[in-house]
Amino acid sequence: MSGLEVEEAMTLRFEHRDTEIGASVVDRVWRTRSDAEDTMTSAARTCWHLILSRRRGCLLAGLRGPETRATVAPVPPDTEFLGIRFALGTVLRPHPASSIINGNVPFPVTDSGRVVIGGDDWEVPTYDNVEHFVRRLQDAGLLVRSRLGEEERERPGADPTMRTLQRRYRAATGLSRTAVTQIDRANAAATMLLGGHGWRAVVETLGYFDQAHLAHALRRYVGHTARELQAGEHSTLSFLYKIPPVPGS
Template sequence: MSIVDRVWRTHSDPADTMTSAARTCCQLIFTRTRGHLFASVRGPETRATTAPVPPDAEFLGIRLTLGSVLRPHPAASIVDGHAPFPVTDSGRVIIGGDDWEAPTYDNAEQFVRRLRDAGLLVRSGLVIEEHSAEQPRRRLSQRTRQRRYRAVTGLSRTAVTQIDRVNAAATMLRDGHDWRTVVEALGYFDQAHLAHALRRYLGRTARTLQAADDVTMSFLYKNDPSPGS
């Protein structure tokens, strides 16, 4: 299984804030602004928040897959938060006590492979097992499995499913589907249930998601047909 879900880049526009949507996965974020580099790992986000956006900034993001673990900063330790990485005067990023050349969009996956080869970034088999249809070799109690899942991802399995589902809903709305189609396809009880999820996890309504002039918002992402898998 891959460690990287997606590599993205963008730059700041005149807006000085953005809505950061709920996320299940950690992200490595590299920000260059006015000759300075800032680097950090952001943890899973359990709700929509408003984040400041520095002017004249370029962003590079490496979104990790669910269950990928950056050993110095496990997901459970940075839920709804982040951990900054020191940056040397020469622009190298310190992770796990070693300094690394800051990645670019073109070599981001090579950067991840170097972290993996150094043992700093690993893929946990636990999440794969939890989502597998196969019977585990050793039967564990539901409580033990939930505890291990949260230790790896920082979230409950229910939270992961809810966040993935609302991102799938938002993507469908932006693709032009009406709320009735979304409710039926994704198993929401009714329009009110969908609206509550959109406000909580995305800070949006169905109408604003479908508007062409929607204000700045962090990237939505398309999901597996079964949210949480």
């Protein structure tokens, strides 16, 4: 298991890693535990997650879709969370990303503690064996990877219009390319600010027009100002994932 990292987010301590499957399907696996009842600022996200939570022996499972704005989410006490963040363009056939934008889809859990997805029940994964779970979903044809329309460009004689490519991109991700770039860039900006960079360096590095442009993006997509992020004067934040050097790529 490579890429193991630990990051603190106020009362939540996130442990996360990459996977043996590779970033083409799963972007990141994470886990955390809450000690007390709290709220969390959930930053906008381009990808969907499968989230499993366990509290006092009770298991809950479901999808959290891409989010187009920052929201405040409740955090129950004494709860263990396991999350699988799927790469942009990965599709769970019963629940395409476009159907769960800014939403959640709960999955039934059997009396024996297995989660029901696509009409079949599955053994609940652990932090260390997510790869086995994901491969089983792939083998069953439930989990597939779209190349977001790029494969159409490579077919002999294929010449899809830009509108066609945009429609297929949105069908696979639930978002436009512009929205993906804006959300990824805001997450990158927040990560830089939390890491000690000044707003001028963020604007220059990530291509914002000016401080006002950056401030607007942070309010919409992260829910906190640059000053709050730099000074640590913010509520608990959802995990800010490291993204590619070029946001949206």
